[in-house]
Amino acid sequence: MSSLDSSFGVRRAATPQAPAAAKRVRRPISDGQHRIGTRAHVALSWIAPLLLLAVWEGLARNGWIEPQVLPAPSKVVATAWKLGLHGTLLRDLGTSLLRAAAGFAIGGGIGFALGTLVGFSRLAEALIDRSVQMIRAIPFLALLPLVIVWFGVGEGQKIFLVSLGVAFPVYINTTLGIRQVDPKLLELGRVRGLSTALLIRRIVLPGALPSILTGVRYALATAWLALVVAETIGAQAGLGFLAMDAREFLRTDVIVLTIVIYALIGVLADSLARLLERRLLAWHPNYGAGR
Amino acid sequence: MSALHVPNADPAVTVTGLRRAYGRRVVIDALDLRIERGEFVALLGESGCGKTTLLRALAGLDPIQAGRIDAPGKPAVVFQEPRLLPWDSLWRNVSLGLPEHGAREAAAAALAEVGLGNRLDDWPRTLSGGQAQRVALARALVQEPELLLLDEPFAALDALTRIRMHGLVKELVARHRPGVLLVTHDVEEAIRLADRILVMRDGAIAAEHLPETAADPQRFRALLLAELGVQGSAAA
Numbered sequence A: 001m002s003s004l005d006s007s008f009g010v011r012r013a014a015t016p017q018a019p020a021a022a023k024r025v026r027r028p029i030s031d032g033q034h035r036i037g038t039r040a041h042v043a044l045s046w047i048a049p050l051l052l053l054a055v056w057e058g059l060a061r062n063g064w065i066e067p068q069v070l071p072a073p074s075k076v077v078a079t080a081w082k083l084g085l086h087g088t089l090l091r092d093l094g095t096s097l098l099r100a101a102a103g104f105a106i107g108g109g110i111g112f113a114l115g116t117l118v119g120f121s122r123l124a125e126a127l128i129d130r131s132v133q134m135i136r137a138i139p140f141l142a143l144l145p146l147v148i149v150w151f152g153v154g155e156g157q158k159i160f161l162v163s164l165g166v167a168f169p170v171y172i173n174t175t176l177g178i179r180q181v182d183p184k185l186l187e188l189g190r191v192r193g194l195s196t197a198l199l200i201r202r203i204v205l206p207g208a209l210p211s212i213l214t215g216v217r218y219a220l221a222t223a224w225l226a227l228v229v230a231e232t233i234g235a236q237a238g239l240g241f242l243a244m245d246a247r248e249f250l251r252t253d254v255i256v257l258t259i260v261i262y263a264l265i266g267v268l269a270d271s272l273a274r275l276l277e278r279r280l281l282a283w284h285p286n287y288g289a290g291r
Numbered sequence B: 001m002s003a004l005h006v007p008n009a010d011p012a013v014t015v016t017g018l019r020r021a022y023g024r025r026v027v028i029d030a031l032d033l034r035i036e037r038g039e040f041v042a043l044l045g046e047s048g049c050g051k052t053t054l055l056r057a058l059a060g061l062d063p064i065q066a067g068r069i070d071a072p073g074k075p076a077v078v079f080q081e082p083r084l085l086p087w088d089s090l091w092r093n094v095s096l097g098l099p100e101h102g103a104r105e106a107a108a109a110a111l112a113e114v115g116l117g118n119r120l121d122d123w124p125r126t127l128s129g130g131q132a133q134r135v136a137l138a139r140a141l142v143q144e145p146e147l148l149l150l151d152e153p154f155a156a157l158d159a160l161t162r163i164r165m166h167g168l169v170k171e172l173v174a175r176h177r178p179g180v181l182l183v184t185h186d187v188e189e190a191i192r193l194a195d196r197i198l199v200m201r202d203g204a205i206a207a208e209h210l211p212e213t214a215a216d217p218q219r220f221r222a223l224l225l226a227e228l229g230v231q232g233s234a235a236a
């Protein structure tokens, strides 16, 4: 460890690498020493997964693992290449992303609107909040059979399920964020004679934004989960369809491929959300890249 | 109390018969107060006697139960904490509530006045406590208020910074000439800054002094402390 440390030398906060390391493991407090430790830590933490992959490849190639149980990683990559070039992979991927985006927009919009309303108005809270909390008590995937009865297994069912999964985290974190806005700052706004519209724009929404973005990040995960389930139940296109279709023919390489793609997109969505946080919350000591 | 008043037809605020209660607990009752433009008034009083309550009423932050508050313009307030919006740059903080047009220029001028003219685009979190309170001061002055309300604005600062702030405030007030009401616990601060010192007790103004006319500073200080209910320190 000590030789590693000295090879990094003393690093100032302004070097481009330092925030890059800090963002991977988000820490409120990050002094120079901590970052160096984190970088080494990140490098070390990759060893085990890579090793596992290598062992898997070796076992599969030597026939220790049946290809129908688990194909070799290299085989999955080859399948990806083939399907991407000649098959329906890109179209299926597009279909899935579109469903996720539509559900996210609808659910997020509804969650944000209701959350804002309830955050601001005691009356809206009295009218809306209890019902929302009661519906929220249902694990939304338990509604699946009912949703299929309502919508069949078409696009409606999938988008509805995703919206449902997204709306609650966004709703909760929006109301929470608005309520947590520092009353002293609201008072300041009043002293300065801000109109209600300006008060919302300059103080309430910026103050609630960290919480709202947390909700968005959480919602991304739920949206993805909802989509996987919805697509697996019944679909004529999309990643879930690809996987279920492959199951019929015991094409585990395709199944594994879809699983990997689901995972990759999940990771991608999450880093997108983090990027958004860093851009929008640059002022915040816990998120901002510093100046 | 009017005996001590220099007649002047230009009040920054006139308060008559003010009554302020929280529920059934009356904190301020039948309070009269007049502050002229350009006059610096310090308000002393024991903790919990209602100084902040009075200031909040003057700022229009709380409803009053009886009496009148006449102020020609919108008062500006500096609180004990800077209350800067952490998500806005310094100039956006200073110009909060100003019309967009010319806001940056006005904020730049105000920040320059408090010695932060080179930090327009910085985040508030990059400031020290004293710097943040200077921004709050700039934000108050950029309004060109007729009445400036200061609620223990220096209480959280270290002694050295506080002395610097005294100089700055005195200079800025002399230039902009608002009427000032400074709530403070610090007798020294009151003597150093104020044209007139009020002592509040039992929800009303109990005593009024002009520090300029005090013959013996030591005895004046002791008198103020005695009025604040601090015994024994009169001998020191």
Ligand SMILES: Nc1ncnc2c1ncn2[C@@H]1O[C@H](COP(=O)(O)OP(=O)(O)OP(=O)(O)O)[C@@H](O)[C@H]1O
Residues within 6 Å of the ligand: B022, B027, B045, B046, B047, B048, B049, B050, B051, B052, B053, B054
């Ligand atoms: N929001 C409130 N609700 C009920 N009572 C309050 C409230 N705010 C203040 N009071 C009471 O009013 C009285 C005056 O309070 P105030 O804050 O004006 O005191 P103060 O003179 O500013 O004291 P300090 O010097 O400690 O700041 C106190 O007895 C306090 O308990």
Ligand SMILES: [Mg+2]
Residues within 6 Å of the ligand: B051, B052, B053
């Ligand atoms: Mg007070």
